[in-house]
Amino acid sequence: MSGPEENRWLASVRENPDKASEYAERWRRIEAEGNDIFGEARLADAxxxxxxxxxxxxxGTGRIGGYLHRAGHEVWGVDLDPTLIGVARADHPGPTWQVQNLAELSLVDGAGARIEFGLIISAGNVMGFLAGAERAASLRGIFAHLAPEGRAVIGFGSNWGWEFGDFVDESYAAGLELQSRYSTWELHPPNDDFFVGVFGRR
Structure with missing residues (x-):
């Protein structure tokens, strides 16, 4: 499968061990300056x-999941970076935060049954960070945890080497069918720069 040989996030952390901490501080600074950082979360809530x-x-740092928890939802969040999960737990208590790679996604309840979600959101260009070998497995993992009538909303930019058409095709092969497509989290019409797709089980 095409795509980067290594997960881009892990590669960046290897080159700069402070990457995760710097990323967390960047979002704290952006919010402290009065900027809106919850556009994706508002869409998910709606x-x-x-x-x-x-x-x-x-x-990541839990900004989306934290918002959704405060809005009254039962939230789980997964990320492959333990530093970012630590930030999420500290800054946004309440949700269940776990260190997991999406390519190995497995969330179970106390009885060992797979947990299903009415909504799954993947924002922040997460799809763009995936290594080529992680792509299909990550989409299958999302499908496996989606409730029968649930939806997944996924967004990422065009500069990550995953053509939007290929992404839609690979999502379909994983069991997900595109229901609607936009170019922003505010639901503007599609363009070639950014993809926001709403998927359901096919």
């Missing part, structure tokens, strides 16, 4: 009934 079970796939 797509789900109150009290929905939501997965933040590639949650």
């Amino acid at each position: 797509m789900a009934p109150r009290g929905a079970r939501i997965l933040d796939a590639g949650c």
